[in-house]
Amino acid sequence: GKGGEGEIGIAVKVPLVRMKIGEVGEATSVVVLPVCKAEEGVKGVEEAPGECKTEGEFGVVVAEKAWRRWVVFPGWDPVMGLGPGGVVVAFADARVLPWKVNRWYKEEAILVVADRSKKDVVVDDGFYLVSSKENGGDLKVERGSVLKKLGVKDGLGTVVLVVRPPREDTEEMEKTLS
């Protein structure tokens, strides 16, 4: 380089790469979803952008409205199948879940992925994102059967996935709750 001495004078090479098929940026392999924090409550869930289209060959995500907080997921079936109703709620721990079988629930943050296009409480065995009246509107996850008994007809959305954070051990990688 002829830019002079020192750090600023170091010759710069601009790398040109070709994105690989199946690599992260490809539209079919990852899903980008808007995130709201549990503390933002019903307002956060309802205000998060709906439709997020994918544009062009690079899989650029174009949301129907501007938003600050996003997460990138691998192309897991439940999130790939989400339409414009997809939203992610970040909880500090898993005590908001209606099942409590292991001690990790108090120790790990979780992300709850919900479909806002399916608000009606119709499935007994389904799980719904709701705001709990007894806790000043705090968000939680509840079973359809429980909501029906309480006479609750609709929630904020149907839960399609719960995500735990990455860990070194590879056991219990995937688990289906019912």
Add this chain to the structure above:
Amino acid sequence: GKGGEGEIGIAVKVPLVRMKIGEVGEATSVVVLPVCKAEEGVKGVEEAPGECKTEGEFGVVVAEKAWRRWVVFPGWDPVMGLGPGGVVVAFADARVLPWKVNRWYKEEAILVVADRSKKDVVVDDGFYLVSSKENGGDLKVERGSVLKKLGVKDGLGTVVLVVRPPREDTEEMEKTLS
């Protein structure tokens, strides 16, 4: 499920997965950057959010301001090293580049990744994102040496990477231009 007959009555199982180390969502392996379209010109480049922090174990991206258009890149060195100045400009074809050696330049869309924190034209062999006065402010990429000859002291940012779209063939996967 006890939800009745038909599609709506099908029992729903909520999958619970653990994100793998090194998988897409992990903060260290992907980079999410704000995108503006070349047609948006200088305004788009300047208005795109600056700092995009990564929050918590899931690598949730939190931008300093809301934005509609985003892209997800694998953890390529040049983009991993970007600070708050990182921005991506989407061009319909590669004719905006100052080198024209192959015919693909007219046929393929490109993404230009620039660092807005390095606006000063200091490196002869460097490439800079600039708005071209002769074309009504249209964005293009120019060599430092050329800009210096023209007396241009600063651009919109230093180009750190040019990305071509995915293709089936794996040749020319990576190339460094100087």
